[in-house]
Amino acid sequence: MANNLTTLRNLFFLTLALLAGIVTAYLLSPQPNNTLNGSMLKTLGGDFTLQSRDGDVSLHDFKGKVAMIYIGYTHCPDVCPTSLAIISQALKNLTDEQQKQVQPLFISVDPERDTPEQLAQYSHFFHPSIIGLTGSREDIDEVVAQYGAFYRMVEMKDSAMDYAVDHSSRIYLINKQGELSKAVTHGTTPEQLKAEITALL
Secondary structure (H helix, E strand, O other): OHHHHHHHHHHHHHHHHHHHHHHHHHHHOOOOOOOOOHHHHOOOOOOOEEEEOOEEEEHHHHOOOEEEEEEEOOOOOOHHHHHHHHHHHHHHOOOHHHHOOEEEEEEEOOOOOOOHHHHHHHHHHHOOOOEEEEOOHHHHHHHHHHOOOOEEEEEOOOOOOOEEEEEOOEEEEEOOOOOEEEEEEOOOOHHHHHHHHHHHO
């Protein structure tokens, strides 16, 4: 009986130690920060040019409209599809006239796998007005830095995908003057996003 109690006690402390190690490793590892305060927003944003299936696209092409930017990749298992579905539903909740004044952009941080053609098909699956954009690694990194975003490649051993991409998840709202107005965090509802869009129209 004493031996059983000793074994159980040892297993309990071992389990606690393992849990503490997992929590510590998580806390010490770099995490994407999805919060941008007002003072940070003032230093972020700006024009860029990337490639769509139909050629070069610049943010300044959409001055006079409200632009939405989401940065992710097509092989994303859950975060990107969720965010693009929210964008799609928010657009559908707008009137036809309002929709004409909004331009959503989906920028891929995975140019090795996401061709302009693949991005167009993937984006249009969610909403026909979403434009998928890619470019060189240098151009993409520049846009990521401009908007205070985050991504890193994560190797996936024994997987057909080879790697995944850990990334921040925000919807960037650009006003009609081409300035970054707000960064909407992951988990925002379509109704909340609609309200943010209409405030800029």
